[in-house]
């Protein structure tokens with residue numbers, strides 16, 4: 001069985017992430033979405049909230065599991081008995097960061113490969129940080145986020 005891990009902060013999960021998951025499912029039998037703690041990034045949603053939102057919006061996608069993790073990604077990949085990391089690439093500006101991360105992960109865990117999926121061109125510009133900015137300014141998010149995420153984001157921002 002070909003198993004992969006799709007890691008990220010998912011703060012929050014966007015339609016672009018879901019696009020990558022669906023593409024990756026064409027190549028893998030099972031995907032674990034790994035929601036990383038990333039406290040240092042001061043995420044707007046707690047780890048548990050991000051995990052629950054990812055679960056909610058992927059509930060109807062078969063062969064997907066959602067888990068949160070702390071610590072090194074490569075250790076989480078091993079615990080999941082997977083040997084591939086999936087990442088989405090949007091534009092060339094993603095490349096430096098992804099290149100550095102993939103090579104560092106390869107150095108510390110040579111048996112784990114990273115595979116990149118190109119996001120659909122209609123989502124190439126989409127980022128969780130821009131989405132949060134639009135939300136703060138009361139803009140329309142229906143093109144970018146699944147409905148449960150829009151509601152959760154509005155609720156979160158109201159409380160601030």
Ligand code: PNS
Nearest residue numbers: 007008009010036071072073101104105
């Ligand atoms: O969605 P993001 O914030 O771009 O995801 C980054 C993530 C979570 C994949 C990365 O920060 C990560 O793997 N964090 C876990 C800690 C780790 O393994 N760090 C070394 C990476 S080379």
